[in-house]
Amino acid sequence: MKVTLINTADAGGGAPAACMRLLKALEAKQVDVTLAVQEKKTAEPLVIDAVSNPVSKANFFAERLPFIFFQEKDKSVRFAFSPANSGSNISNHPAVVGADILHLHWTNSGFLSIKNLKELFALGKPIVWTLHDMWAFTGGCHYSGGCDHFLHQCGDCWMLRKPSVNDLSHKVWKRKSGFLLQTENLTVVTCSNWLGGVARTSSLLGTKPIHTIPNPIDINAFSPKDKVSMREKWNINTNARVILFGAANINDRRKGITYLVDALNQLKQNYLHTEKVEIAIFGKNKHFDVNTLPFKVYELGIINSQSDLAEIYSLADIFVSPSVEDNLPNMVMESLACGTPVTAFNTGGIPDMIDHLENGYLAEYKSAQDLAVGLHHVLFNSVMAALKENARQKVLKYFTPEIVAGQYIELYKSLLSK
Structure with a gap:
């Protein structure tokens, strides 16, 4: 069983930390696992760069600058909304081609565009998508701030400068719906029961199988000191x-x-x-x-x-x-x-x-x-x-690595048995 985790980075935030902990937990259980990232920041040998550095930086600015100049309501939402209009096609990368299971995590900041995600789904491999926020089922926001427009087709987004029925959030929702509503090879994992409950109400993921598996933590590194x-x-x-x-x-x-x-x-x-x-x-x-x-x-x-x-x-x-x-x-x-x-x-x-x-x-x-x-x-x-x-x-x-890795391995095996 070859599993390729996919995350924007391997350090520098909550999702990278959680993904790296899962990587080590799966390795400890003898899973053949790799983490493909846009930008490798650690010396971990199981982490590989899937995108060249100049390309990743160009993609980041190609996504951010149009949003900043033409769309954002104000600076407070600058990184709270990701249109995912720019990214890299990694569907032909050896780590992707050789995988039995693709395990998506957080893929924004110019790593994978919605088009690139569609390319991965088109491979037909079982895909597990662990949600670290709400982005996968919204029109672009990472947390909705109380808005429930993701229940339908988004639009009239409070984060945008000129909200309307057909604004950027609705267009992003439509681009996602173009493949998410049809795909049959997606299994969703949420790290919390709350996010699982919200995802089940969403128009994009509500019909998909959704499991709740928490993030693991290194209980030796994080242990009581005097x-x-x-x-x-x-x-x-x-x-x-x-x-x-x-x-x-x-x-x-x-x-x-x-x-x-x-x-x-x-x-x-x-x-x-x-x-x-x-x-x-x-x-x-x-x-x-x-x-x-x-x-x-x-x-x-x-x-x-x-x-x-x-x-x-x-x-x-x-x-x-x-x-x-x-x-x-x-x-x-x-x-x-x-x-x-x-x-x-x-x-x-x-x-x-x-x-x-x-x-x-x-x-x-x-x-x-x-x-x-x-x-x-x-x-x-x-x-x-x-x-x-x-x-x-x-x-x-x-929340130990052994417990969480065991839950993921059971899920992987169930998907491959199909």
Whole structure:
């Protein structure tokens, strides 16, 4: 059984991290597996460049520039919508030709256009498509922001400068429908139960077989470290109650930083003993002023190393995720694997990982007040040791590489048996 995973990159975001973890999990189970990418960023020998660098850059700008100049509503949606009008034909690449199963992941940013996807489906091979966001069944958005136009044929898109019935989102939907509605060799996998439920309601994928299989995580790389020694290493107060917040881009509207600011202010105003609270933040931050936070802040910057991430999760008392739209965020799972409870909004795939009051706190959606309640509950809970143990055990029970790889292998075998 030869499986070729296909993803835009092998590092630099949530989907690349999840895809690389699956690659290693399948390798450990003796699957003949390769990852074909647009841009190889790691030294992993199982990863191959499917597109030359000059071509990949040209495709990226060919997709982005027309959208930026003529279509986007404003900068906030610049990378939230992908028309997929430019890409590379990889249907003749040896890694594709020699595969028994093609396993698509995230293919945007000029890697595969809709035409290129159609070329892969036309090969007739079994195709598994793991969805890391909503793009596969929308008219171009990665997360709909509450819009339900994907239930029909999209159009009148709030992300576009001039929304109309026949706007870019409707045209993208029509291009996708040209092959997705007819294909019989597609099996959809969603990383969360939430995304699976939404995909089943969509006009493009609603009739396809849809399975839910989570992303795996390296439980050895992400494991609990000694809190005191980690704080000493990172120069963080060993006596503080530390709240950790992180995001690839702290200013991403989906990550909910405004709710976090509100919740932290309510935590300080409404509860006693919060003078012990301090905040640690990591991720790209170009615009957010940490001085707006009511507690002492440690800015840790962009963290790329898994070992550094594990240390940072381990030094915290709690990780907070105020995301308002998310599939199965890696950071929540990483924190739990390191034995650090999580407080987050009850939305998306987050409830797949957080058991309310057992390994964290699921706050009412978009309620900064309840988020503050959750922060206080975990930070000042007398059963903190049990919360930490439950956090780690949740990951060991559902999200180990062996468990997730086994689920995918069963799916692959069922498809090949047909």
